[in-house]
Amino acid sequence: MTTPAISSHSDSDHSTRQRNVAAYSNVIADRIQDEWATHVGAQRMRQLRDTSTRLREITDPYT
Numbered sequence: 001m002t003t004p005a006i007s008s009h010s011d012s013d014h015s016t017r018q019r020n021v022a023a024y025s026n027v028i029a030d031r032i033q034d035e036w037a038t039h040v041g042a043q044r045m046r047q048l049r050d051t052s053t054r055l056r057e058i059t060d061p062y063t
Helices: 011-040 042-059
Strands: none
Touching: 011 042
């Protein structure tokens, strides 16, 4: 039987890393959405966001 590895990083190190990853992910997502908006236009992007939000109500019951 093997024992689980013990992390040498503190919880605050993990929290900082998680915040950094989330911030970076949001930057990338914003860039992608800006690119999509360039192709489909502002009105269709609003429709896409509205549709995604409505679908989230049934696909993610924890929101």
